[in-house]
Structure formats: C-alpha cells, structure tokens
Amino acid sequence: MPSILLTNGRIYRSAWDETPADSVVVGDGKVIWIGAADAAPDADETIDLQGATVIPGLTDAHIHLFAIAHARLQVPVTPRDATSVDAVLTLLAKRSSEIRPGKWVFGAGLDENGLAEHRLPTRAEIDAVIPAHPVLIRRFCGHVAVVNSMALKLFGIDDGVADPSGGAFSRDAEGALDGSATESAAELIFRSAPPMDRADLVAALRAVIADSTAMGLVAAVEAAVGFTIGFDGEAAIWNALRAAGTVPMRLGFMNQLDPVEASSRNLTPAPDADWQSISLKYFADGIVGARTAAVSEGYADTASRGFFMRDEAELQRVIGEAHAAGWQVAVHCCGDRAIDCVIEAYETAQMAHPHDDMRHRIEHYFVPPQGGLARMKALKALVVTQPSFLTRMRRSISGAFGARADRCYPARSVIDADVTYVASSDAPTGSWSPWDGIGDAVGRASDSGPAIGESEAVSVREAIHSYTVGGAIAMKQEHWRGTLVPGMAADLIALDRDPFTANAISLKSTQVLLTMVRGAVVHDAMTRPGPSRRSALSA
Missing domain, CATH: 2.30.40.10 (Urease, subunit C, domain 1)
Structure with missing residues (x-):
C-alpha cells in the first residue's frame, strides 16, 4: 500500500x-x-x-445497516414521501398497480408523527384501495407492523388470535384486528413475510455501506443481526457480502441470540479489526413511540406503564449466561424499569463470574432511573444513546412525558457521572447522518423547537469524542484507532x-x-x- x-x-x-x-x-x-x-x-x-x-473517522456504535438496505427494496412511505394517510395509501396502491394480483406490496419508513392525522393507516383503509394484494408496512422503528386483511389471512391470523408475550395485536372498538401489531406480535409478522432476493439485498447492503462512508463513518456496529428477517437469513447475507470482496468499513455485529442459540451455531466472541462479533443483543422492553417502554411512572397521554419483552427473571438469567460465556451484552432499554432490571442483571452476573473489561452496554437509556449512573460507573458499563431521537421523536417524547421530557435521553449527566457516553444513530429509527446526531447532542433539538433537556447538552468536542473514541471504546478498539x-x-x-x-x-x-x-x-x-x-x- x-x-x-x-x-x-x-x-x-x-x-x-x-x-x-x-x-x-x-x-x-x-x-x-x-x-x-x-x-x-x-x-x-x-x-x-x-x-x-x-x-x-466516526464510528456509529448502534445502527441497523441491514434494515436500511432492506427498506431500499420497498415502497418508501416516510414523512418525506407522504404527509397523510391518503398519501401513504396512494404510494402503496401505485406499487400494487405495477405488479400482478397476489404479489406482496411492502412499505417501509412509516411514521405517524409525520402524517397529518397523527395515526397509522388501518386494515380497512388499506383493504379499500388494495384489495387484491397482501400489504405489509414496517414502521420506521421496526417495532410496529401494519398489514391488510389479505396479509393477515396468509399469516393465518384472525380476530381470535391471542397477544403473544411481549407484544400486542391492536384492535378496534368492536375487538376486531385493526391491522397494526407491536413488538413481539410485529416480529411474528415480519418473520413470516416472504424473503427478498438475496442478491438484491447484498447489492443494497453494499450501497448502504458506501453511502455511510460518504457521511464520515469508518466503522459501525450492526445493532441486532436477526432484527429484520431473523438471524440465519441476515447472517447469510452478511457473509455473502464479505465473500464478494473488501468491505470499505470496519464492522462489528450484535447477534440477537440467546447464549444457547449462539453455541448451537458454533459462535463464540470473536474480536477482529474489520469483522468483529463480540456481542449478544437483547430487548428488555418496547419503545416510547408505541408507549411500550417499561416506565415506573405512567405515560402522560396513555394509561400504561409499558411492558417487558420477556419475563424479567428469564431476561436476567440469559444475560448472566452470556456474561459467563465471555460475551459483551447489549440490551435495548428505554424505560427506567427496564434499565433497573438490566443493571441488576449485570451486577449479579459480575458477582457470580467476575470478568475484567466486559463493557456491557445499555442501548438508549431513554428514561434514566434514580441512581442508575452510579451503578453503571461501578460496572464500567456503557450508555449508548441516539441524540437525533430528540428531533425525530419530538412530538412523541412531548406527548409521552410532558414536563418530564427534559429528563429524557441524558448526556451531560452521563459524562459528569464518569460513565462512558457513546452517541450513535439507531438508523433508520434515528437520523442516519452522524452530523445530525452530533448537532442534537450539542443543541438538544433546539433547531426544531424549544431545546429538550437543555441542561443535558454536551460540547462539540464531547459529541465528536463520543463518535470517534467513544465508538471505538464500545468496540474495544480504542487502543489502536480513534485518534490520529x-x-x-x-x-x-x-x-x-x-x-x-x-x-x-x-x-x-x-x-x-x-x-x-x-x-x-x-x-x-x-x-x-x-x-x-x-x-x-x-x-
């Protein structure tokens, strides 16, 4: 060279x-x-x-590159593409007119916060304009699915279906399915959908990585291999990408597997400069946007405190097993109840099997629990957050928490507590551009309205440090990259x-x-x- x-x-x-x-x-x-x-x-x-x-160069320590690539092969229905339910339906209907009856219509990027009606399309509305095709729309967060009647029939789901643990099928006032599903119920739908062409996905994934380098990313952590279409299908596509030639970015992977599932696939923690697999990923609770994050104080606009995605004791047991096997553990936690549960799991695991430098992670840390940061410091655990959520979810955050919104998504207090603060995107949920994340870490979304939690703002140097050295720390690579x-x-x-x-x-x-x-x-x-x-x- x-x-x-x-x-x-x-x-x-x-x-x-x-x-x-x-x-x-x-x-x-x-x-x-x-x-x-x-x-x-x-x-x-x-x-x-x-x-x-x-x-x-910048590191995005929590991004869903696969989901971005997957969405590129679907009808885009983001607020940039459609600003009302009717406009969303028009885009999907146009696609249905271009393919033969019975073929699937897939939409991606839906965000009701950007629609005039501030709600999701219903099953009946989709049926009215697309009666001859199954339709599946993925909300931008990946935690919510919207389908029509033909899709439900093909999935074998009817009004008598019971809600799975850690999820729900939404219903209308008469108890009939309205077409939307959240969390594990949405996951059941996504896993049952027909697969897309592997070659197309590999090509889309390579293009997404190239576009990421154009934004300044030199490394990224794929935040849940298995989140979009299931672990084995996604892993096969990632491996096909690697086999096709040099990948112009350093990559790390969080595997959405329990330890026994990882072992059955002969997976063990594998540090590597370019293609690293050292992490297992779990979901403790849901999301603020769907009011499924597990909070201790009820939401301001919903009679709910959210829920856990799996039994708390079972989650803690699995985290302990992953820790004992030497895996870095990363857990999606939005609500303070979920964060408390996971911190306790990390503490218990470390007491049972002391390990140096595990750098377990909590992803999001949306609603901070009392005393949580002191415990995170003692564990040397990482807070991996997504500042652009402040802009992209402003309406949702305000509606969910009211005046409490200023406590959401801490940054300044994380750094002041001497806990490693790692800013990232969680794209496509957050803004893909790291510069939006850096800007929102500094400005707390003040360019789109009143600053959210102004006292939690960080300096430009701190924000860029979190994307350079902070991202390298999350990947345990700061000893050889992150500074020039x-x-x-x-x-x-x-x-x-x-x-x-x-x-x-x-x-x-x-x-x-x-x-x-x-x-x-x-x-x-x-x-x-x-x-x-x-x-x-x-x-």
Missing part, C-alpha cells in the same frame, strides 16, 4: 486537540507522521486538502468546515469531502485540478 501525504489542511489528532497540524502521512494502514508540512517525510502520493479540516497519532489506524475524514467552531445547526450541514479507512480512500468528493483521484470503492 503506498504512503500518502495529506497536506494543506487543518488536522485534529483528536476532539481535544487545540493545536492542529497541517499535514499527516499515512502508510500500511496507519498514521506514520503528523505535523507541519515543512517537516513532512517523503510519501508516494500527495493529496492537497485545500484547507479542509481533518478529524478521526503515529501508530494508530489511518481512519480519517476531511470536512468542508471546522466542526469545533460550528454551532449545532451548522454541524448538521457538515459535508464529508474525503473518507479514508485502513489508509485507503473509500470516499472522495474533493474537487481538484486535473483527473480526480480514484477511491478504493471504484478500484
């Missing part, structure tokens, strides 16, 4: 660097040298940064602005001009005189 001098820039070694260099040399996948141009060693190639700002000093990985990005001098709104507009992973350019949007430099993606 040739050595490359990147020069004529503003190069920050880390988020805390206050004396940036103007040049850096990389080679053999690592930073060789960094400093002033007049002292730079010789290199095989030179890239003129033309004044661009360089920082370490000699000997560390040559994973870096060049930006169109200096983020350390930008405000929250400006941060969200940040454009990535160049992305380098393992010392190779994988995204290049810089304009230069003469022929453009080819990226590793096109090589």
Whole structure:
C-alpha cells in the first residue's frame, strides 16, 4: 500500500486537540507522521486538502445497516414521501398497480408523527384501495407492523388470535384486528413475510455501506443481526457480502441470540479489526413511540406503564449466561424499569463470574432511573444513546412525558457521572447522518423547537469524542484507532468546515469531502485540478 501525504489542511489528532497540524502521512494502514508540512517525510502520493479540516473517522456504535438496505427494496412511505394517510395509501396502491394480483406490496419508513392525522393507516383503509394484494408496512422503528386483511389471512391470523408475550395485536372498538401489531406480535409478522432476493439485498447492503462512508463513518456496529428477517437469513447475507470482496468499513455485529442459540451455531466472541462479533443483543422492553417502554411512572397521554419483552427473571438469567460465556451484552432499554432490571442483571452476573473489561452496554437509556449512573460507573458499563431521537421523536417524547421530557435521553449527566457516553444513530429509527446526531447532542433539538433537556447538552468536542473514541471504546478498539497519532489506524475524514467552531445547526450541514479507512480512500468528493483521484470503492 503506498504512503500518502495529506497536506494543506487543518488536522485534529483528536476532539481535544487545540493545536492542529497541517499535514499527516499515512502508510500500511496507519498514521506514520503528523505535523507541519515543512517537516513532512517523503510519501508516494500527495493529496492537497485545500484547507479542509481533518478529524478521526466516526464510528456509529448502534445502527441497523441491514434494515436500511432492506427498506431500499420497498415502497418508501416516510414523512418525506407522504404527509397523510391518503398519501401513504396512494404510494402503496401505485406499487400494487405495477405488479400482478397476489404479489406482496411492502412499505417501509412509516411514521405517524409525520402524517397529518397523527395515526397509522388501518386494515380497512388499506383493504379499500388494495384489495387484491397482501400489504405489509414496517414502521420506521421496526417495532410496529401494519398489514391488510389479505396479509393477515396468509399469516393465518384472525380476530381470535391471542397477544403473544411481549407484544400486542391492536384492535378496534368492536375487538376486531385493526391491522397494526407491536413488538413481539410485529416480529411474528415480519418473520413470516416472504424473503427478498438475496442478491438484491447484498447489492443494497453494499450501497448502504458506501453511502455511510460518504457521511464520515469508518466503522459501525450492526445493532441486532436477526432484527429484520431473523438471524440465519441476515447472517447469510452478511457473509455473502464479505465473500464478494473488501468491505470499505470496519464492522462489528450484535447477534440477537440467546447464549444457547449462539453455541448451537458454533459462535463464540470473536474480536477482529474489520469483522468483529463480540456481542449478544437483547430487548428488555418496547419503545416510547408505541408507549411500550417499561416506565415506573405512567405515560402522560396513555394509561400504561409499558411492558417487558420477556419475563424479567428469564431476561436476567440469559444475560448472566452470556456474561459467563465471555460475551459483551447489549440490551435495548428505554424505560427506567427496564434499565433497573438490566443493571441488576449485570451486577449479579459480575458477582457470580467476575470478568475484567466486559463493557456491557445499555442501548438508549431513554428514561434514566434514580441512581442508575452510579451503578453503571461501578460496572464500567456503557450508555449508548441516539441524540437525533430528540428531533425525530419530538412530538412523541412531548406527548409521552410532558414536563418530564427534559429528563429524557441524558448526556451531560452521563459524562459528569464518569460513565462512558457513546452517541450513535439507531438508523433508520434515528437520523442516519452522524452530523445530525452530533448537532442534537450539542443543541438538544433546539433547531426544531424549544431545546429538550437543555441542561443535558454536551460540547462539540464531547459529541465528536463520543463518535470517534467513544465508538471505538464500545468496540474495544480504542487502543489502536480513534485518534490520529503515529501508530494508530489511518481512519480519517476531511470536512468542508471546522466542526469545533460550528454551532449545532451548522454541524448538521457538515459535508464529508474525503473518507479514508485502513489508509485507503473509500470516499472522495474533493474537487481538484486535473483527473480526480480514484477511491478504493471504484478500484
């Protein structure tokens, strides 16, 4: 691999660097040298940064790349595509008119908060416009399904169906199914849907990864292998992607498996610089948007305190088994009741089987429990949060919690408690762009209305640290990547602005001009005189 001098820039070694260099040399996948141009060693190639700002590449420690790719093969019905129930139905009906009767119509990205009616389409409404095709719509969060009558018939589901543990089929005033299902009930539907073409999914997944590098991501953790179509189907597609050639991003995987299921597949924790599998993923409770997150104080707009996705004692037992087997455990916890339960499970597991440096994770930490952060610190556990939820779920958060909303999604208090704070996206639920997440960590969604929990805002440097070193910490890789000093990985990005001098709104507009992973350019949007430099993606 040739050595490359990147020069004529503003190069920050880390988020805390206050004396940036103007040049850096990389080679053999690592930073060789960094400093002033007049002292730079010789290199095989030179890239003129033309004044661009360089920082370490970003890690999204919680993202659903597979779900994004899967959605690309469906009818998009996000609020950007449709702003009313009728508009959603029009898009789906158009698709049905293009295919023969009986073929499935799939929609993705539905968010009732962006619709004029602020509700989901009903089974009857879908039946009225699409009577001859089964229809399945996935809410943007992946925790809610909406179907029509033909789909229910094909799934063998009728009005007499009982709600599964950890989920529910919604019903109208007469008790008939209205077409929507939440949590484990939605999962039953998603798992029963016909599969999409594997080659199409592999191609979509590679395109999603390429688009991620264009946003500045050099690494990502797939947040639940199995969440979209089931573990074995998703794992096969990921392995097909890997077999097809170099992947221009470092990847980690959370496997949505119980320890016994992992063992039956001969899976054990496997650290790796490029294709890492060290984590098992569980869901403790539901989500705030569906009012299924397990909270101790009732929702402001719903007579409910949510629920657990599986029996609490069973969840704690499985977490203990995963810990004993050496797995890093990551648990989806939104409500404070769920967070308390999982912290207790981590404490019990560590007492029974002491391990160093497990770095167990709580994903979301939406409604913080009293005393939770002190216990997280003692465990050296991580809070992995998604700041862009503050913007994307503003209406839902306000409706669910009222004045209590300012306590949601802590950040400043996490850092002040000396707990590792890791910002991420949870895309497609949160905004895919890490710059939206960074902007909302700093501004607390103040660009879309009053700031939510203004006292929980963090600085730009803290936000970027969480996406660089914080993400590497979540993957147990901070000792060799996340900063730009000699000997560390040559994973870096060049930006169109200096983020350390930008405000929250400006941060969200940040454009990535160049992305380098393992010392190779994988995204290049810089304009230069003469022929453009080819990226590793096109090589």
